[in-house]
Every structure is written in C-alpha cells, then in structure tokens.
Amino acid sequence: MLSSIGRAALRRGGAGAHYASTNRAALSIRSLQRVNVSRGTNEINTKSQLATSYPRFYATATKTVAKPKTTVTKTTKTTKTTKTKPKTKAKKPVKKAVKKVAKPKAKKPKKPTKKVLTEDQQLRVDVKSLKERALSPPTAGANTAWSIVLQQEVKKGAGGSGFGGVASSAKTAAAKYKSLSPQEKESLNQKANENKAVNDIALKKWIETHTPEQIRDANNARSALKRKLGKSHSYPPINDTRLPKRAVSAYLFFVKDRFTSGDFKGISVIEASKLIATEWKSLSAGDRKPFEALSEADKRRYYEEFKTVYHQDSAGTKSAA
Numbered sequence: 001m002l003s004s005i006g007r008a009a010l011r012r013g014g015a016g017a018h019y020a021s022t023n024r025a026a027l028s029i030r031s032l033q034r035v036n037v038s039r040g041t042n043e044i045n046t047k048s049q050l051a052t053s054y055p056r057f058y059a060t061a062t063k064t065v066a067k068p069k070t071t072v073t074k075t076t077k078t079t080k081t082t083k084t085k086p087k088t089k090a091k092k093p094v095k096k097a098v099k100k101v102a103k104p105k106a107k108k109p110k111k112p113t114k115k116v117l118t119e120d121q122q123l124r125v126d127v128k129s130l131k132e133r134a135l136s137p138p139t140a141g142a143n144t145a146w147s148i149v150l151q152q153e154v155k156k157g158a159g160g161s162g163f164g165g166v167a168s169s170a171k172t173a174a175a176k177y178k179s180l181s182p183q184e185k186e187s188l189n190q191k192a193n194e195n196k197a198v199n200d201i202a203l204k205k206w207i208e209t210h211t212p213e214q215i216r217d218a219n220n221a222r223s224a225l226k227r228k229l230g231k232s233h234s235y236p237p238i239n240d241t242r243l244p245k246r247a248v249s250a251y252l253f254f255v256k257d258r259f260t261s262g263d264f265k266g267i268s269v270i271e272a273s274k275l276i277a278t279e280w281k282s283l284s285a286g287d288r289k290p291f292e293a294l295s296e297a298d299k300r301r302y303y304e305e306f307k308t309v310y311h312q313d314s315a316g317t318k319s320a321a
Contacts, residue, residue, distance in 0.1 A: 212242050212310065215240045216310075
C-alpha cells in the first residue's frame with residue numbers, strides 16, 4: 001500500500017502537473033523509491049507502478065522528459081544444450097570382394113610304365129591273344145575207328161584225370177584197338193563215317209556264321225600257334241571252301257609231276273622228297289620254264305579270287321605291280 005507521503009505527492013502531481021517543473025517530479029519519485037525500499041519486500045515497486053499506472057499529462061516547453069530506465073531482471077533458465085550429433089549418412093554395405101580361388105590344375109595322368117616281361121610271360125600273352133583269334137569250331141565227334149576207341153577209354157577214366165590219366169587211357173586204347181576183330185573194326189568204321197558226315201554239316205553251318213576275312217585271320221593265328229607251341233599242339237586250318245586257294249610255286253609243280261610219274265614206287269615219302277629236291281637243283285633254266293609258267297598262271301588265278309572274296313588286292317598283286 002502507498003504511504004500518505006506517496007498519495008500527497010500524487011495529488012500534487014495530478015493537480016498542478018503542468019505548473020510543476022521536471023526536477024521536482026524527479027525528486028518526488030526518488031523519495032518514493034526510498035520509502036518503498038524501507039517498507040520491505042511486500043511493497044510494490046513504486047517506480048515501475050508509477051511508470052505504468054499513471055501516465056504523464058504534462059509537457060515541457062523545450063524538452064521532452066525521457067522515460068526512466070527500468071531495469072528488468074530476466075531470469076534465464078539454464079538449459080542443458082544437448083549437442084545433436086551430426087546426422088551420419090547410412091553407409092552402404094560394402095560388398096566383400098570375393099577372392100577367386102584358383103582351381104587346382106588337373107594333374108596329367110602318368111603314362112603307365114611298360115612292364116618288361118620275361119620270355120615265358122610274353123609267350124603266354126601271345127598265345128592267349130592268338131587263341132582268341134583262332135576261333136573255336138564246334139567239337140567234332142570221333143570220325144575214325146581209332147578215335148572212337150580212344151574216346152571210349154577216356155570216358156571210362158580208368159587211367160585217372162589229368163595228362164597222366166589221358167596217356168594211360170591212350171595206352172589202354174591202343175592195346176584194345178590192336179586186338180579188335182575185322183568185324184569190330186568194320187562196325188567202328190561205319191560209325192566213324194556217320195560221325196564225319198554229321199561233323200561236316202555242323203562245321204559248314206558254323207563257318208557260314210563268319211566272314212571269309214574272319215576265317216582267314218583265324219587260320220593265320222592257327223599257323224602262328226603251331227610255330228610257337230610246336231607240332232604236338234593240334235591247330236589244323238579251318239577248311240572254308242569260300243577262301244581262295246594259295247598259288248602253287250614252280251617247285252611244287254615239279255614235285256607233283258615227279259610223284260605222279262611212278263618213278264618213286266616203293267620208296268618212302270621222305271627219301272623220295274630228298275631225291276626230288278636234288279633233281280630240282282640240277283635242272284637248267286630252260287627245264288624249269290614250264291613249271292615257272294604254271295606257277296605264274298596260278299598266281300594270276302589267286303590274285304583274281306583274292307580280290308573277289310576280300311574286295312581288295314593282295315600283297316602279291318601290289319608287289320608285282
């Protein structure tokens with residue numbers, strides 16, 4: 001509340017404001033301020049209330065009175081400034097560089113080392129290969145009286161199994177064959193001829209299932225087997241009527257002529273062959289010409305048949321050309 005001094009000052013200021021000087025008004029304001037300060041904290045600030053509640057209605061002739069400066073105490077709140085982190089751009093996921101794994105180089109296959117075979121091992125390998133080429137004709141039945149007796153003894157197995165058993169059976173068969181009567185031999189010969197006819201038909205059918213080239217190769221293999229294994233091993237040539245017969249040499253034409261002459265009757269074949277060979281060596285060139293002419297004609301025949309059957313020229317044709 002305003003004091004009585006303040007009210008009196010206001011009245012004087014309001015009644016004769018335009019007659020009072022500015023200095024006097026200023027003095028009254030200062031006195032009010034002092035009184036308010038002494039009254040305590042419950043009094044209203046007179047300076048600020050006068051400035052706002054009661055406006056001035058006076059005016060000076062020369063100067064305008066400047067508004068008293070009011071000091072306003074601003075209470076500033078201390079706010080914690082949180083530093084905003086600068087926005088970081090989202091990093092694009094970096095693709096990891098995939099390391100190219102080098103493929104292991106394929107190792108070159110090692111060349112198989114050739115195994116050095118002994119003579120016996122090499123012979124076995126050659127014989128096995130030749131037997132495969134030689135083919136296997138159908139098993140022929142016994143076509144002679146002797147072979148029938150031997151077959152019967154082997155079937156009995158009196159001599160046992162294995163090579164020794166066969167040898168023992170052969171001895172027994174030989175003794176039995178010698179003791180056969182003429183009637184028994186005649187009966188066995190008839191049976192052998194029947195077997196031979198059956199064998200020939202079966203062999204012919206089997207041969208026709210192969211080409212002439214295959215039969216020719218089989219015969220070559222059979223000849224090689226005879227050379228490697230010896231004469232004791234039986235590998236006879238396969239008789240194929242389709243195959244061309246080989247050409248006869250001039251010497252063989254001479255041998256044939258000498259045997260048909262009848263000069264060697266009563267002489268063994270071995271002794272006769274030796275004598276014929278000696279005669280051939282002593283023949284002059286003129287005496288050999290007829291036989292050589294026969295041989296040349298037979299060669300031409302062979303070359304033509306070879307080309308017809310095998311559809312190619314023989315080695316002899318190429319060498320002659």
